Amino acid sequence: MRAGYRFIKKIIMMEKYSEQEEDKKFRQMLASTKIDAPENLKHRIMQQIETEKALAPQSVEPKKEPGNMLREMGAIFGTMYAVLAAMVAGVYFLVGKEFLLSAQFLGSVILVASIFSLLWLISRLDSHLREKKRTR
Structure with a gap:
């Protein structure tokens, strides 16, 4: 009975190892197709956000007349x-x-x-x- 348990455990371990290897290969494939962003992309995005903020109408709360x-x-x-x-x-x-x-x-x-x-x-x-x- 103990031998059967070890055998099943070994099969499960082999399946996990196989899945891990497949995941590793898949990650490597994705990493090789990855396109690197240009160096100034972050700067351009931040500049675009600042430009949109500057062009957006500012919401000014109207002041109540207390008297x-x-x-x-x-x-x-x-x-x-x-x-x-x-x-x-x-x-x-x-x-x-x-x-x-x-x-x-x-x-x-x-x-x-x-x-x-x-x-x-x-x-x-x-x-x-x-x-x-x-x-x-």
Whole structure:
């Protein structure tokens, strides 16, 4: 039984040796057909890459305007307070002090404030949508 095992082991070893020899011959054949690259190939490839980088458009991130929201808010609400001041002055000089505390006048003040707040909301929404569209 031991002799049979040795015989099989010897056959397997011979097959491995044969495969290794075939691989060795195959590598030698491939090595003989190998074409050597010119000396300056690496330099030319690197130069091509640098040229492509230089010609490619540079992606510059647009800077956000940090004071844009405050500027819009100041303009809209500044105008609102100017309109309210004009309303108060006009009512005070034309009708009198009593009308300033009436429900009708307070309703008109709330209406003006609501309209300007809605205008500010629309301008913020518009700015947000423009920013979103620009980043795409």
